[in-house]
Amino acid sequence: MRTLKTLVAAAVAATLLAGCGGGSTPPASSGEASGAPAAASGDTLVIYTNSNGEGRGDWLAAKAAEAGYKIEIVGAGGADATNKLIAEKNNPIADVAFGLNNMYFSQVKNEGALEAYQPAWAGEVDKGLGDGETYWPLVKQAILLGYNSDKISKDAAPKDWTDLWTKDEFKSRYERVTGLGTATAQLVFAGILSRYRDDSGDLGISDDGWKQVEEYFKNGNPAVAKTDLFARIASGDVDMGQMPSSIIADREKSFKVNVDTVTPSVGVPLAVEQLALVKGSKKKEQAQKFIDWFGSAEVQGEFAQKFNSMPVNKSAQAKANPEVVDFFADLKQQDIDWDFVQKNMGAWVEKIELEYMT
Amino acid sequence: MSGSSTVRSMARSPFVLVVGVILTWFIAAFLVWPNVNILMATFFPDGSFSGRAAEKLFSSQRAMKALGNSFLLAVALSVTVNLVGVFIVLVTHYFRIRGSRILFLGYASTFIYGGIVLAAGYKFIYGDKGIVTSLLVRVFPGMDPGWFSGFFAVLVVMTFATTTNHMLFVANALKGIDYQTIEAARNLGASTWTILRRIVLPMLKPTLFAVTILSFLTGLGALSAPQVLGGREFQTITPMILTFTNSPTSRDLAALLAVILGLATMLMLAVMSRLEKGGTYFSVSKVSSELQKQEISNPVANVAVHAVAYLLFAIYTLPVVLIVLYSFADGAAIQTGQLSLANLTLDNYIRVLTQQSGLRPFIVSVVYSALAAVIAVGGLLFVARLLQKYRNWVASTFEYLLHIPWILPSALLALGLIVSYDHPNPLVGGAVLTGTTVILLIAFVTVKIPFTLRMLKASFAAVNSSLEEAAAIMGAKTLYVFRRILLPLVLPAAAAITALNFNSLLDDYDTAIFLAHPLVQPLGLVIKANTDGAEGTEGIANTFVYTVLLMVITGVTMYLVYGRSGRRKGTKRLPDAAPGQPVPGPDLPPAQAPAEDDAARPAAAVR
Numbered sequence: 001m002r003t004l005k006t007l008v009a010a011a012v013a014a015t016l017l018a019g020c021g022g023g024s025t026p027p028a029s030s031g032e033a034s035g036a037p038a039a040a041s042g043d044t045l046v047i048y049t050n051s052n053g054e055g056r057g058d059w060l061a062a063k064a065a066e067a068g069y070k071i072e073i074v075g076a077g078g079a080d081a082t083n084k085l086i087a088e089k090n091n092p093i094a095d096v097a098f099g100l101n102n103m104y105f106s107q108v109k110n111e112g113a114l115e116a117y118q119p120a121w122a123g124e125v126d127k128g129l130g131d132g133e134t135y136w137p138l139v140k141q142a143i144l145l146g147y148n149s150d151k152i153s154k155d156a157a158p159k160d161w162t163d164l165w166t167k168d169e170f171k172s173r174y175e176r177v178t179g180l181g182t183a184t185a186q187l188v189f190a191g192i193l194s195r196y197r198d199d200s201g202d203l204g205i206s207d208d209g210w211k212q213v214e215e216y217f218k219n220g221n222p223a224v225a226k227t228d229l230f231a232r233i234a235s236g237d238v239d240m241g242q243m244p245s246s247i248i249a250d251r252e253k254s255f256k257v258n259v260d261t262v263t264p265s266v267g268v269p270l271a272v273e274q275l276a277l278v279k280g281s282k283k284k285e286q287a288q289k290f291i292d293w294f295g296s297a298e299v300q301g302e303f304a305q306k307f308n309s310m311p312v313n314k315s316a317q318a319k320a321n322p323e324v325v326d327f328f329a330d331l332k333q334q335d336i337d338w339d340f341v342q343k344n345m346g347a348w349v350e351k352i353e354l355e356y357m358t
Numbered sequence: 359m360s361g362s363s364t365v366r367s368m369a370r371s372p373f374v375l376v377v378g379v380i381l382t383w384f385i386a387a388f389l390v391w392p393n394v395n396i397l398m399a400t401f402f403p404d405g406s407f408s409g410r411a412a413e414k415l416f417s418s419q420r421a422m423k424a425l426g427n428s429f430l431l432a433v434a435l436s437v438t439v440n441l442v443g444v445f446i447v448l449v450t451h452y453f454r455i456r457g458s459r460i461l462f463l464g465y466a467s468t469f470i471y472g473g474i475v476l477a478a479g480y481k482f483i484y485g486d487k488g489i490v491t492s493l494l495v496r497v498f499p500g501m502d503p504g505w506f507s508g509f510f511a512v513l514v515v516m517t518f519a520t521t522t523n524h525m526l527f528v529a530n531a532l533k534g535i536d537y538q539t540i541e542a543a544r545n546l547g548a549s550t551w552t553i554l555r556r557i558v559l560p561m562l563k564p565t566l567f568a569v570t571i572l573s574f575l576t577g578l579g580a581l582s583a584p585q586v587l588g589g590r591e592f593q594t595i596t597p598m599i600l601t602f603t604n605s606p607t608s609r610d611l612a613a614l615l616a617v618i619l620g621l622a623t624m625l626m627l628a629v630m631s632r633l634e635k636g637g638t639y640f641s642v643s644k645v646s647s648e649l650q651k652q653e654i655s656n657p658v659a660n661v662a663v664h665a666v667a668y669l670l671f672a673i674y675t676l677p678v679v680l681i682v683l684y685s686f687a688d689g690a691a692i693q694t695g696q697l698s699l700a701n702l703t704l705d706n707y708i709r710v711l712t713q714q715s716g717l718r719p720f721i722v723s724v725v726y727s728a729l730a731a732v733i734a735v736g737g738l739l740f741v742a743r744l745l746q747k748y749r750n751w752v753a754s755t756f757e758y759l760l761h762i763p764w765i766l767p768s769a770l771l772a773l774g775l776i777v778s779y780d781h782p783n784p785l786v787g788g789a790v791l792t793g794t795t796v797i798l799l800i801a802f803v804t805v806k807i808p809f810t811l812r813m814l815k816a817s818f819a820a821v822n823s824s825l826e827e828a829a830a831i832m833g834a835k836t837l838y839v840f841r842r843i844l845l846p847l848v849l850p851a852a853a854a855i856t857a858l859n860f861n862s863l864l865d866d867y868d869t870a871i872f873l874a875h876p877l878v879q880p881l882g883l884v885i886k887a888n889t890d891g892a893e894g895t896e897g898i899a900n901t902f903v904y905t906v907l908l909m910v911i912t913g914v915t916m917y918l919v920y921g922r923s924g925r926r927k928g929t930k931r932l933p934d935a936a937p938g939q940p941v942p943g944p945d946l947p948p949a950q951a952p953a954e955d956d957a958a959r960p961a962a963a964v965r
Contacts, residue, residue, distance in 0.1 A: 346607030
């Protein structure tokens with residue numbers, strides 16, 4: 001009985017597998033028919049973003065549905081989303097992209113994958129934060145140096161990034177990055193290297209500038225994979241490190257630590273999350289309407305309220321968390337030549353990864 | 359037996375021709391063309407070659423050191439994984455050990471999880487705040503709490519994490535050994551050790567070679583264990599490859615590094631193929647009998663083997679237990695290592711499972727992974743058989759081409775598919791593949807080809823070719839022989855390969871991120887969205903929850919597939935005995951089957 005069963009099972013499996021063997025080719029052709037191209041997926045707008053985590057994606061999809069937009073959010077890291085937009089430029093799948101900062105969007109734009117569009121709310125934002133043509137600013141984020149304020153008083157705290165490796169008391173007490181793949185890390189270096197611009201130097205940076213990078217890596221305490229900086233501050237491993245402004249309040253609570261931030265005299269770099277229309281969108285008109293809606297003061301205000309972010313839209317700031325608005329009102333923004341940074345960031349990352357990271 | 363005559367004999371078989379045509383098209387369309395495209399774009403950005411990438415890499419101390427570390431790890435792992443892997447296989451399948459079923463379950467824990475969470479699991483135990491470390495420090499106050507880091511820690515963790523292939527395939531090959539050879543040796547006075555060394559291990563060679571290549575490859579591509587446990591001194595090259603792949607201006611560096619690793623793998627493959635060549639890895643006796651478990655006669659050795667077996671059991675199971683426990687704790691507790699039973703709640707699971715996307719991504723991933731796993735194994739069953747049967751330059755060329763997916767990182771494979779099929783392309787009948795649901799399936803099938811081929815080929819090598827000849831002489835057609843005789847024999851291995859393929863594709867991110875249809879997004883993308891940012895408190899807790907959920911899915915898969923094929927073991931000999939009995943096949947002189955070069959040396963038996 002058992003033998004018979006086994007034989008039958010084997011024969012069935014064999015036939016099935018044999019079918020698949022011949023069929024290892026057809027999926028390309030038979031699937032095409034069933035696999036509808038994205039462009040034909042009804043009236044659903046496809047939206048690429050790196051800002052869908054912590055419930056943001058779900059919130060936006062629900063809000064958009066209320067407003068009559070059917071959207072499908074495709075989340076990806078900043079670099080992945082950028083590469084995807086560029087790779088797909090000949091036959092785009094996305095209609096709208098948002099959340100990427102100006103460095104990422106300028107790469108996408110340079111590859112000709114963005115379509116110029118002036119949103120209805122263009123007058124309510126500071127045009128200088130975007131490119132004033134294809135990508136438009138939504139949310140501001142400050143890239144800060146934060147320290148454990150329970151352990152270090154304001155007077156004893158570092159005054160600038162450069163103090164970390166020039167003053168002995170901070171050496172190996174600050175967390176340094178182990179890779180430059182993230183936007184935050186790249187912005188920290190944009191902030192440091194911009195100060196040492198020298199057109200005759202290597203990649204537009206003076207020797208002194210590269211010396212700073214070298215010292216940063218030599219004296220820092222390397223980050224640990226999957227262990228948050230705040231967890232390391234809580235356990236006393238390190239006392240300070242880089243952090244984007246939006247996460248601080250939340251992490252202080254979860255890890256039961258208090259963190260204060262440093263404002264160097266040159267100011268702090270800002271990351272500005274943007275919104276853009278993808279070139280070649282087959283639902284251009286609808287996508288434009290969605291952009292008008294999403295960037296409006298009302299939606300941005302609600303988003304800010306819900307996720308503690310700092311909206312760029314001036315009329316939306318009334319709804320944002322007052323503490324956040326005050327923080328940004330007092331914050332001195334570092335003057336960074338973004339054109340210069342964007343042109344060189346790829347080469348800088350490469351040089352740092354190859355020569356200075358140990 | 360010369361190369362050209364076997365090529366000619368290949369060309370005479372219609373079955374070979376059909377498989378060959380399909381295979382040629384598949385290789386050209388999905389393995390060669392996309393990757394040539396992306397490599398051309400990478401290395402010849404303006405139509406001219408620049409040696410920039412090589413120059414930059416070879417002058418970078420960090421890159422060279424990381425590359426060296428990757429190679430060191432690959433070589434070391436090829437040795438250590440074999441030692442531990444063979445030991446646990448023998449303990450569970452060859453020697454009579456008390457509680458071997460329990461031991462098997464413990465060792466099998468690597469079937470269901472891996473990656474960064476596994477590394478984190480080991481860190482909870484042996485890291486500077488780990489449980490074992492705290493105990494040790496209490497006993498030896500002078501001890502360095504950071505003892506478990508660097509090369510040693512990475513090697514230990516990766517060794518224990520990658521014995522899966524041994525447990526599945528080496529164990530399977532062991533079961534196929536003819537017990538009569540062992541009995542005969544014992545009657546002649548051979549010791550347990552001699553039997554093991556001279557009879558058992560040589561029979562396992564094809565499988566051991568195949569899993570050695572896999573261990574080597576795992577070492578070269580090591581990512582999470584060095585990141586978590588490598589510390590300052592022991593970082594590998596993969597993180598750098600990933601960073602450079604993501605940066606369009608540095609992609610040539612990533613591609614060059616990947617090609618270096620790929621060539622090393624191919625070299626390893628060539629060496630192993632050479633070593634494997636010429637042996638006979640099946641029993642030639644007319645009636646083989648099933649393996650019986652061996653007593654270890656020396657009492658000291660017996661106690662020692664038991665002790666080591668149970669120590670390994672503890673090493674294997676502790677991380678799993680802790681990961682499951684921690685998945686109920688909040689993210690802060692996970693990262694600071696403070697676990698208290700009072701703080702365990704279901705919150706993490708509720709948060710993950712009540713998202714808007716709900717179960718849909720799980721279903722999408724299960725369907726994609728299952729399809730890809732079955733197509734890869736189903737299609738390659740024929741190919742592996744032919745490659746194993748015909749050994750000439752045509753077969754070797756195909757074999758090496760099928761390993762292309764091992765050379766390039768999956769992100770580059772995906773980008774290659776996009777740039778090749780974002781416009782109507784005659785290779786696929788003028789269709790546009792980007793934006794369809796098919797392109798991800800193609801990518802999934804492609805990335806699983808090398809592994810599937812290696813393991814299938816190894817299992818075909820253990821099939822006694824006289825059975826096939828016997829049937830052929832009786833007048834059975836090629837497909838019939840394949841279906842009724844060969845397939846039942848390799849089915850347990852094929853099922854295990856399918857299950858492993860399925861498991862490894864479930865949480866894929868690197869390919870899916872570029873190729874997934876926006877309306878049919880697999881699990882990997884959702885996991886990424888919920889665990890990135892990378893380290894926030896919820897993110898890390900979600901990572902653990904997803905790991906446990908995946909453990910459940912993969913555990914069920916392994917049970918369904920492997921549990922069933924395990925049960926089939928008892929009856930496994932029947933199909934090969936059944937067609938054999940009425941035929942005097944095995945007795946026929948090999949001269950009657952000139953195409954079979956394996957059958958030409960029946961006396962080589964077991965050396």
